[in-house]
Amino acid sequence: MLEWFELHPELELAYRMKESFHEIYNCSDKEDAQAFARTWLDSLSPEMEYAFGAARTALTNWWGEIFNYYDHRVTNAYTESTNWLAKDMNRMGRGYSFEVMRARLIYEKQARKPTTKVRGIKPKPFLPEKVMYRFGIIDEKVKTIEYGPHIPTLCDLLDKSYFS
Structure with missing residues (x-):
């Protein structure tokens, strides 16, 4: 991967953004997870918007439902x-x-x-x-x-x- 990242820096950026997105579910409570998600949304650069636009939309449209996970630890x-x-x-x-x-x-x-x-x-x-x-x-x-x-x-x- 490192060789690919050197050849295609945008690939590394996309990979890091994807990995960072998954870290939301490693937060210990709802407040931390929501703060982490807001930070992730704010850090989404314009060159990555095309790749993560659907994730951004889903996260913002289903905010309450997504973060209810921290109240019950059950998903759909x-x-x-x-x-x-x-x-x-x-x-x-x-x-x-x-x-x-x-x-x-x-x-x-x-x-x-x-x-x-x-x-x-x-x-x-x-x-x-x-x-x-x-x-x-x-x-x-x-x-x-x-x-x-x-x-x-x-x-x-x-x-x-x-x-x-």
Whole structure:
């Protein structure tokens, strides 16, 4: 790379800008990440604008959504992957609209099972559940969290023509 950078200084500049952009996600908290992103946007030189214009636009248009990552440490990668699978299936001509196929992929119970987690400990009931809630015997902090469909499971189901 160093030899290429000597021959093409703009390539090194683009590489450094790209690497710097990825550093946003190495920040420890939301405020630092937003400050780093503002600095990155300000440092984007006019000669690199053509190469990073889409990144600049996405960053500014989706600022809140992008930096919500620091509040929850969860991305929409599952949603994007599921949409991609639905579009592929739609192109294969399975006979469903994109919206129907996406819904089938997102809500498929078999695919959601590996990513469903139960948080907290629920005691074994010794009274009817209504009574236990009323008297505070059941911990209401127990909850089920679903992180979306498990993409490898969806791919296996697709390979087996489950959605046909």
